[in-house]
Amino acid sequence: MRVDSHMHTPLCGHAVGEPIEYARMAAKLGIDVITITCHIPMRWAAFGQAGIRMQAEQLDDYMALVKHTAVEAKGFGVEVLCGIEAEVFPDESELQPMDAILAHYDFDFVLGSLHAHCQSYLDWLDKYKVKSDAMRIDSYFRHLKDGVQSGRYDSMSHPDVIRTYGVVRAFNPVLHEEVIREFLQAVVDEDICMEVNTSGLTKGDYEVHPDPIILDWASEMGVKLTIGSDSHWPESVGQFFSIIQPMLYEKGFKDLHYFRARQRLRIDMV
Numbered sequence: 001m002r003v004d005s006h007m008h009t010p011l012c013g014h015a016v017g018e019p020i021e022y023a024r025m026a027a028k029l030g031i032d033v034i035t036i037t038c039h040i041p042m043r044w045a046a047f048g049q050a051g052i053r054m055q056a057e058q059l060d061d062y063m064a065l066v067k068h069t070a071v072e073a074k075g076f077g078v079e080v081l082c083g084i085e086a087e088v089f090p091d092e093s094e095l096q097p098m099d100a101i102l103a104h105y106d107f108d109f110v111l112g113s114l115h116a117h118c119q120s121y122l123d124w125l126d127k128y129k130v131k132s133d134a135m136r137i138d139s140y141f142r143h144l145k146d147g148v149q150s151g152r153y154d155s156m157s158h159p160d161v162i163r164t165y166g167v168v169r170a171f172n173p174v175l176h177e178e179v180i181r182e183f184l185q186a187v188v189d190e191d192i193c194m195e196v197n198t199s200g201l202t203k204g205d206y207e208v209h210p211d212p213i214i215l216d217w218a219s220e221m222g223v224k225l226t227i228g229s230d231s232h233w234p235e236s237v238g239q240f241f242s243i244i245q246p247m248l249y250e251k252g253f254k255d256l257h258y259f260r261a262r263q264r265l266r267i268d269m270v
């Protein structure tokens with residue numbers, strides 16, 4: 001059985017292709033279950049509005065679109081689940097409107113993303129004078145750990161995305177091992193998942209999220225994984241899974257997980 005648990009729709013404003021096209025691509029690739037995970041609406045403009053995420057008023061349309069797609073895709077054997085890519089942020093008061101959305105809608109799956117390159121986070125770093133790369137990287141993983149402990153999320157997505165988009169220069173995870181392991185330990189302790197996000201292979205340093213070194217630690221520590229292509233167009237559904245899943249297996253991960261109605265389901269890695 002194969003799954004892809006991270007992809008977007010045109011409602012985000014920066015993804016192309018209807019969800020049914022993503023589902024058809026999944027069918028072609030032998031992927032049995034896909035989870036649509038559009039960016040959650042955020043009221044504060046610093047999180048990005050038009051072109052980044054749908055508005056709160058569009059959520060009903062989103063739910064209906066995914067539901068409709070699920071019915072159609074069932075006809076050719078692909079299960080379509082409805083998730084959301086929620087935000088992680090150090091200032092909890094900014095997350096209250098998001099929490100109301102999470103409480104109101106029945107999502108199958110909630111991703112937790114700290115988009116370090118969003119103006120909201122860059123402003124936070126400025127405000128608290130977090131200037132050096134080393135400090136920024138440590139802050140990022142501490143905030144990610146706080147996100148894990150918040151109980152909001154099922155899986156922490158693209159866990160080292162701070163390495164992309166120029167927020168910090170390329171870094172060796174070994175130099176931040178302690179803080180990264182604290183994040184990983186929180187994932188284990190809270191019994192949630194971490195995402196392996198293959199979109200990393202298409203950007204920046206052309207490496208999977210998280211870095212393979214972090215995956216070694218995660219394997220050793222017993223972290224459970226979800227996997228997502230983070231597709232913003234149908235052609236990238238399942239991208240690089242055929243090379244990344246064997247790599248994960250080699251590293252000792254024998255299973256993957258996905259979520260239906262917020263319940264974790266286990267499948268074999270290969």
Ligand SMILES: [Zn+2]
Pocket residue numbers: 085113115157158
């Ligand atoms: Zn993201």
Ligand SMILES: [Zn+2]
Pocket residue numbers: 008012014039232
């Ligand atoms: Zn996106």
